[in-house]
Amino acid sequence: MKAFRNKLRFLSYIFSITVLAVSCVPENESMGEAGQTLLKLYPKGFSIVSLKPVDTSQTVLLFEVRRDIPGPTALNKQTTAVLQFDSDTSILNKFNTDNEKDFIPLPLNLFATTPELVDDSMTVIFNPGEFAITIKITVPNALNFDFTKNYALVYFLQNVYGEGKKSLAADSVIIWGNKKSLVIDSIIIVQIQALNKYDGIYAVTANNPMLDVVNPAFTGLYPFKYKLITSGANTCDIIDYASDAPIHPILNAAGNWSYYGGFCPMPIFDASGDGTITAVENYYGSDAGSNKRNCVMDPSGINKWDVTTKTIKLKYIMIQKANTTLTDPWYRTYFDEKWTYIGPR
Numbered sequence: 001m002k003a004f005r006n007k008l009r010f011l012s013y014i015f016s017i018t019v020l021a022v023s024c025v026p027e028n029e030s031m032g033e034a035g036q037t038l039l040k041l042y043p044k045g046f047s048i049v050s051l052k053p054v055d056t057s058q059t060v061l062l063f064e065v066r067r068d069i070p071g072p073t074a075l076n077k078q079t080t081a082v083l084q085f086d087s088d089t090s091i092l093n094k095f096n097t098d099n100e101k102d103f104i105p106l107p108l109n110l111f112a113t114t115p116e117l118v119d120d121s122m123t124v125i126f127n128p129g130e131f132a133i134t135i136k137i138t139v140p141n142a143l144n145f146d147f148t149k150n151y152a153l154v155y156f157l158q159n160v161y162g163e164g165k166k167s168l169a170a171d172s173v174i175i176w177g178n179k180k181s182l183v184i185d186s187i188i189i190v191q192i193q194a195l196n197k198y199d200g201i202y203a204v205t206a207n208n209p210m211l212d213v214v215n216p217a218f219t220g221l222y223p224f225k226y227k228l229i230t231s232g233a234n235t236c237d238i239i240d241y242a243s244d245a246p247i248h249p250i251l252n253a254a255g256n257w258s259y260y261g262g263f264c265p266m267p268i269f270d271a272s273g274d275g276t277i278t279a280v281e282n283y284y285g286s287d288a289g290s291n292k293r294n295c296v297m298d299p300s301g302i303n304k305w306d307v308t309t310k311t312i313k314l315k316y317i318m319i320q321k322a323n324t325t326l327t328d329p330w331y332r333t334y335f336d337e338k339w340t341y342i343g344p345r
Contacts, residue, residue, distance in 0.1 A: 035070045036070060036164070036165060037067055037068065037069045037070065037074045037077075037079065037163050037164035037165070038067065038068045038164065038165065038166070038167040039065065039066070039067050039079065039081050039157060039160050039164050039165065039166055039167065039186065040065075040066050040067075040068065040157070040167050040186050041063055041064070041065060041066075041083075041155070041156075041157055041186045041187065041188045042063060042064045042065075042066050042132075043063065043188065044186065044187070044188060045187075045188065045189070046188070046189050046190075046191070047063060047188065047189075047190050047191070048190070048191045048193065049061075049062060049137065049190055049191065049192050049193070050193055050194075050195050051139055051142045051192070051193065051194045051195070052142065052194065052195075052196070052233075053142050053143060053145070053147075053194040053195070053196050053230055053232060053233045054141075054142055054143065054233060055141045055142070055143045056141075057138060057139070057140045057141075058138070058139050058142065059114075059136055059137070059138040059139075060136065060137060061134055061135075061136055062113065062134075062135045062136055062137040062153070062190055063135050063155070063188050063190060064132045064133065064134050064135065065081055065083070065124050065132065065133045065135065065157070066131060066132045066133075067079055067126055067130075067131060067132070067164055068167075069131070069164075074163055074164075075128065075129060075131075076128040076129065077128060077162065077163035078125065078126060078127060078128060078162050078163060079125070079126040079160065079161070079162045079163045079164045080123065080124070080125050080126070080160070080161040080162050081123070081124050081125075081126070081157060081159070081160050081161075081164075082121055082122070082123050082157075082158045082159040082160075082161075083121065083122040083123075083124065083135075083155045083156065083157055083158060084120065084121050084122075084155065084156050084157075084158040085117055085120045085121065085122070085153075085154070085155055086105075086153075086154035086155070086156070087120040089104075089105060089154075091154045091156070091187065091189070092104075092105065092152060092154050092189065095154075095189055101150070102150055103150045103151065103152035103189075103191065104149055104150065104151060104152070105151070105152065105153065105154075106151040106152065106153055106192045110139060110140075110141075110144055110145065111137050111138060111139050111140075111192075112137070112138045112140075113135060113136065113137055113138070114135070114136045114137075114138065115135070121158065122135070122155070126163075126164075135155075137153075137192070139192075142194040143194075143232070143233065145194050147194070147230060147231050147232065150191070150193075151191065151192045151193065152189055152190060152191045152192060153189075153190045153192060154187070154188070154189050154190075155187070155188055155190075156186060156187040156188075157186035157187070166186060167186060193230075194230060195230045196230045196232070196233055196234065196235075196236065197273075197310075198228050198230075198236050198269060198305060198310075198312075199228055199229065199230045199236060199344070199345065200227075200228055200310070200341055200342070200343060200344050200345060201225060201226070201227055201228075201241065201341075201342045201343055201344070201345055202225065202226045202227075202228060202312065202339040202340060202341055202342060203223050203224075203225055203339070203340045203342055204222065204223060204224050204225065204226055204337055204338070204339050204340075205222050205223045205337065205338050205340070206220050206222045206335075206336060206337055206338075207313070207315075207336040207337060207338055208336040210222075210250065210333065210334065210335055210336075211333065211334045212332060212333045213326075213331070213332060213333070213334075214320070214324055214325070214326065214332050214333075215253065217252075217253035218250055218251065218252060218253060218258075218333075219250065219251045220250060220251070220335075221249045221250050221251045221257065224240065224241070224242065224249050225240075225241035225242070225342070226238055226239065226240060226241060226339060227239040227240075227241055227345055229345065233271070234268065234269040234270065234271050234273075235266070235268055235269070236266070236267075237266065237283065238264050238265060238266050238267075238283060240259075240264075243259075246264040246283045246284070247259040247260075247263070247264050248260060248263060248264055248265060248335075260293065260318060260333070261289055261291065261293075262282075262284045262288035262289025262290075262291060262293050263282060263283075263284065263288065263289075263293045263295065263318055264282065264283035264284065265280050265281075265282070265283070265295050265314070265316050265335070266280065266281045266282065266283045266295070267279075267280050267297075267303075267305075267312065267314060268280070268281060269305060274307070275304050275305035275306060275307050276303070276304050276305075277297065277303040277304055277305065277312070277314060278297075279296075279297055280295050280296060280297040280303075280314065280316040281295055282294050282295040287321060290322060290323065291320050291321075291322050291323050291324075292320065292321035292322040293318060293319060293320050293321075294318075294319040294321075295316055295317070295318055295319065296316065296317050296319060297314075297315070297316050297317075298315035298316055298317055298334070298336075300315060301313065301314060301315025301316075301336065302314075302315075303315060309340075309341065310341035311338065311339065311340050311341060312337075312338070312339035313337075313338055313339075314335075314336075314337050314338075314339065315334075315335065315336045315337075316335050317331050317332075317333065317334050317335070318331075318332050318333040318335070319331060319332065320332040320333075
């Protein structure tokens with residue numbers, strides 16, 4: 001049986017550093033920054049990096065180090081910035097606590113950065129004429145990710161040498177936990193996620209009414225919404241949006257919200273990527289629960305994810321082998337559905 005798991009999630013907002021701050025520089029202190037070269041990380045606060053769930057190497061932008069300069073004279077000077085990696089996870093832990101999240105650091109053996117980390121720090125050099133330096137991440141094999149985990153990386157600007165200084169903007173100065181002696185004035189938390197193209201939120205409607213041959217009083221509860229959460233290159237876990245659980249909502253004989261225990265359809269997409277659904281499995285495994293439920297695809301359906309619209313057309317059948325008058329092949333409930341893509345999770 002496939003256990004219910006915490007899923008990969010991502011935030012749809014840029015989180016404010018102010019929320020996490022326990023010490024801020026008064027506003028009048030930041031007024032002295034006029035006319036100076038200031039070093040900052042961009043985007044500041046929180047960002048998301050999405051990768052494809054493939055076993056080939058991917059290199060993408062992680063974030064940027066930028067210098068705001070007052071004029072051409074300063075631009076023609078050299079600046080060196082040292083970034084620190086949150087190796088003891090004190091910043092990430094604080095973020096998790098304050099925002100009820102469960103991020104863990106992306107394991108060091110799963111990625112490399114350019115520039116590379118040396119003893120948990122990274123050095124970048126602005127040569128004359130340079131405004132920004134990109135920090136990149138390379139992931140050799142995203143299939144090595146544990147898709148039950150939520151990964152993140154945290155960096156902060158530690159020191160600046162040469163032309164420029166760390167910004168003392170009132171909304172970005174923080175003193176963190178056991179780093180009480182360290183004032184951090186530019187910080188970024190980057191969520192690292194591997195998402196396949198099917199991942200997202202879908203509105204589920206019926207092409208034809210749901211039919212339960214054992215209890216016809218059980219009917220479909222349409223429309224409802226599903227979250228498709230990447231579990232592999234060609235698979236997604238299916239989570240009911242309203243209950244945040246792997247179920248298929250229905251209406252019972254009294255017309256109230258209900259669901260079939262131990263049952264949730266999980267389409268398997270063809271490895272070619274053309275959107276063809278090759279099978280429909282039960283999220284909980286075969287012969288799940290006391291009713292021994294399972295799921296099979298109905299081959300009479302279109303059974304495909306449309307590459308252009310991201311719409312899924314799917315016919316499938318719930319099998320129930322126990323506590324029923326049914327005989328082999330044990331087909332109890334027939335579903336003929338359209339899953340319309342709404343947007344990302």
